[in-house]
Amino acid sequence: MKTSTILPAAATATATATATDLKITEITITPIAFSDPPLLNAVGVHEPLVHRVVIEVRTGNGLLGLGECAGGQSRLDNLAVGANAIKGLSVFDTSLMEQLINEALDPALSSFERAAVFSAFEVAALDIQGHATGRSVSELLGGTVRDEVPFSAYLFYKWAEHPELDGRPAISDEWGEAMDPEGIVRQARRMIAEYGFKSIKLKGGVFPPAQEIEAIRALRGAFPDLPLRLDPNTAWTVETSKWVASQTEGLLEYLEDPTPGLEGMGQVAASAAMPLATNMCVVSFDHIKRSVELDSVQVILGDHHYWGGLRHTRELGTICQTFGLGLSMHSNSHLGISLAAMVHVAAATPSLTYACDTHYPWNGHNDVIKPGVLRFVDGSVRVPAGPGLGVELDRERLAELHLQYLEAKMTARDDTGYMQRFVPEYTADLPRW
Template identity: 45%
Template sequence: MSAPEPARRECSVRITDLKTTPVAFPDPPLRNAWGVHAPLAFRTIVELTTDEGITGIAETYGASVGSVLSSESEPGQGPFAAARRVLIGMDPYHLNRIRILIPSPRVYQAVEIACLDIIGQAVGKPICDLLGGAVRDRVLFAAYLFFKYDGDDPWGEVNTPEAMVREAEMFVERYGFRTLKLKGGVLPPAEEVETIRLLRERFGPEYQLRLDPNAIWSVETSIRVAQQLEPYDLEYLEDPTWGIAGMAEVARRTAIPLATNMCVTRFEDIPQAVRASAVNVILGDHHSWGGLTAFQRLGHVCATFSLGMSMHSNTHLGLSMAAMIHAAAITPNLITACDTHYMWLQEDIIVGDMFRFEEGMLRVPTAPGLGVRLDRDKLARFHERYLKSQERMRDDTAAMRRRDPNYLPLRPRW
């Protein structure tokens, strides 16, 4: 006797609208290899509504130079306007079909998270439970240390190795971080080596140290500096130079593990990087790789090739923070501390309190769906700030040239 066919879910849920809201919020003058953060950062809030009255939310990039979202602020234009035409009338449960119809990973990821938020609210489960369940109830994060100019923030100017140690002390004291990541590529390499030396001297062997110069060094400089850094036992050196070939050359000349968020940014990049032995750790990011399911798949691929995995971050708000926590919670081999800019955030758009670090960790949301909701009053205020801003997209080089008209984003710089 043949087994009965499983019952199919009768679809009664349809997407009826997609809405995007660009927002702006204060950002400290954090320095990097391209220049400096401007006074305002930009993000895009995405909302999907169904015929059952459930609204799913997500967050993605704001416009930036060269961004796929740069035209999104123009009514009827941009990738989300195209996505809206695809999505109206579709079932939010049919994510495989939606992924085919929205090929851009950066657009699809926001749609996927909003759909998962809808499904989670409908069934009363957090997103992580929809993707196999969390393997940890708290996610470990790193203190993201930046050299910075003085600004309208509580941190003050940090432009010397000694000042960076004080910044790290404040982060450790306030939030309990045990991993310290230094955003490099700002000071001459010798000064950044000295910064790492002082951090190791101050915090001892129990703390993990990372350095990320955003591929601003030449191959030759990267090899020399990596060898100078070896006594300080870095967890990894992230993107010291540009490209898989350059990273492979550096990897052959140092014992420090190399990590990347710049030369491996798509699944198609992984075979070449593995063949070249260019990297030891890949930093995934659901915003650019294509959502939480893609992030989870990246974890499987890294495990297959015995690569370490970590998480990349950009300036973001609480909706992305919640999604990042879910991503880390469902990825068993993500055992290193994740990156986040959230400790630099001064205000958020979520209902209630901001996320609070405890011993350098954030708890996995347990409420249905994404686990956070939009504060409509804050959203309106953040959007109004965007509308009043003379700047509408991120450009770190332009922000730096307003401070120093002679500044050029040379690459390599050293």
């Protein structure tokens, strides 16, 4: 493994390639840090910088594939183990790649972490496969069933700025404050005007549920025809969740992760008029059986970082179709490599039934890919034509964000710890209400 961000320019395609040509010869893992607004959630507030990792995989004939995942020192350590395990493999041997990574990683690691490590390399391998064959990743996944992938506006309660801290001046952003229903509606109006989203999601779990219900009602008044979603990240008890579901009947497209655990979700689902969705209590294949038995959730939010790559995410879609479950896609603070991968797999998954989540309006200005490929038009992103992911790395920007990471000395994301710098009595004990 190397940490240098300076590599020679990659070939974009080759008509023919031998098995030796397509073996992995070099892997570069580059941690980066980019700016993030003070977005509030159930466990605190986003710090001024978010940690992310860019993965570059190169083959013997000079083809380059890109991957991206969440950061943190433990993730970097696990990526290094994974990189060493797959050196010398053909980029077409992704099943063996997954097996070798799992064998090399610490046996105590969760299936969630194993999936995230493999996913970063699988996306890069598929990117190279596309360059080698002249095909897009979505074609490699079976072909597109939609040319454009719809996304939802992702709203957050937020401070007007990151407050002054330890001599660091306050950091404002163009979005301004959103701490009440009026601020949330104002944020939604701007996001829809700029990106054309056709549905809206509010990140809740920040204020007492009655206040967040008022925000949903204000959004319904402002946008009478758009589907609405509310996600409190398990901030409520079962009884509170049932009450919120009763108060929002007819307002919500779905209610996401109101309470912790499959059993609790099942109790809420038994009386809720709207579907329950999750990216917290069903995040691996071994969770699905019990969830179906309990009828805990009716919509699963897939995420190729969580589910072990693009092919496994497409398999998740087939399972959802089998059991009559809805499928959407979860998002975290991602950049363009992850967004491109998300668009390709969503385009190739027939059973996608809801618009996907995305943080890209909050973070896209930090991107490490060259602009022009990923654009939101009427709330959707057109599938990149390829080959591969269809995106190109901006090496100058990557180097800048890598330097920012080094200067910040970041080791992990800590929304709770950052909140406690300003509200010392704050705790992340959930459920809160």
